[in-house]
Amino acid sequence: MCSLGGVQLTTAAATALLEAGIETVFLSLGGKYRGRLAPVESKNVALRVAQVRRYDDLSFRLELARKVVAAKIANCGNLLAAYAKNHPEADFSDATAALSAGRSRAEGTADSATLLGVEGEAAKAYFTAYGAMFRGELQFSGRTRRPPRDPVNALLSFGYTVLLTETVGAVAAVGLDPYVGFYHALDYGRPSLALDLLEEFRHPVIDALTLSLANRKVLTPADFEPVSNDGVYLRADSRKRWLTFYERTLNTPFTQRGDAARPASFRDRVRLQARLLAKAMLGEAEYVGFERRRG
Incomplete structure (x- = not known):
């Protein structure tokens, strides 16, 4: 469950959520992560010890980072390809070539600094093409953040x-x-592992949802408001509408091209990747990054 702004949660309601195993996330009205109320989590101390030991293994750390970035870049290309399939007039050849080269470089980088550079170059090519996919009032000319300016x-x-x-x-x-x-990188208060996993799902979930809501005019300029620091944010009532579409996106099962497994939702696949990370820490399986392969 996601709580936005100053929503009040009674002790009885919090207890019911915890007993039902439901996690509650608290966000500010601007979307800043404040914290979470979670049921009792795993008591597997051995897994956390293994995780820290893996962190100290520079070879393992770099190999896992390569797989995360390679999957992220692949998902950038897959989103462009999905759009081009329905809009053959779109020419993403330069971006596609850059992303393909970036993925190959990511898989063979010798150090984390180089990997960061590869990701940055791929992101530049991707977001240039991403902007060309917006066909309505909401347009995109490049990434801005803290605050977002459009x-x-x-x-x-x-x-x-x-x-x-x-x-x-x-x-x-x-x-x-x-x-x-x-x-x-590790830093005080930064959920670095969660951010690692986020990279694999940014583009197939959030970028695709944003593009859909903008091009179908579900959200228009009237759904946004300026704030004092020159930023732009979703209005409160529009955030509730956005969350409805977000939950639908996360919970809708889909199949993957070349995968005979049963349909699974993005939420299922996030949890599956987390379990795969745990197995990789324990040496029980090799980690494979998530790639959205459309049929």
């Missing part, structure tokens, strides 16, 4: 924050420490 950036920033609460909950639920990551 409606599309407001949607992206808000969406990434909400999706981060999913990845924090998923890794904590399997017994991992959300703050010990392998691609994102």
Whole structure:
């Protein structure tokens, strides 16, 4: 459950949620993550010890980071390809070539600094093409944040924050420490592992949802308001509407091209990736990044 702004939660309601195993996430009206109320999580101390040992293994850390970034770049390309399939007039050849090269470079980088550079170059190519996909009043000319300076950036920033609460909950639920990551640097208060996992789902979930809501005119400029720091944010009533579409996106099952497994939702797949991370920490399985493969 997601609580926005000054929503009051009684002790009885909080107890009922905890007993039902339902996590509650608290966000400010602007979408800032405040914290979470969660049921008792895994008591698997051995897993957390293994996670810290893996963090100290520079080879393992770099290999996991490579897989996260490679999957992220692949998902950028997959979103462009999905749009081009329905809009053959769109020419994303330059961006597609850059993303393909970026993925190959990510898989073979020798150090984390180089990997950061590869991701940055891929993001530049992707977001240039992403802007060309907006066909209505809401337009996109590049990423801005802290604060977002236009409606599309407001949607992206808000969406990434909400999706981060999913990845924090998923890794904590399997017994991992959300703050010990392998691609994102450790810093006080930064849920680095949850941010690592977020990278694989940013584009297929939030970028795709933002594009859909803008092009179908579900959200228009009237749904946004300026704030004192020159930023732009979703209005309170529009955030509630956005959450309805977000939940639908997360909970709708879908199949993957080349995958015979039963349909699963994005929420299922976030949790599956968290379990796969846990197995990788214990040496029980090799980690494979999530890639959205459309049929």
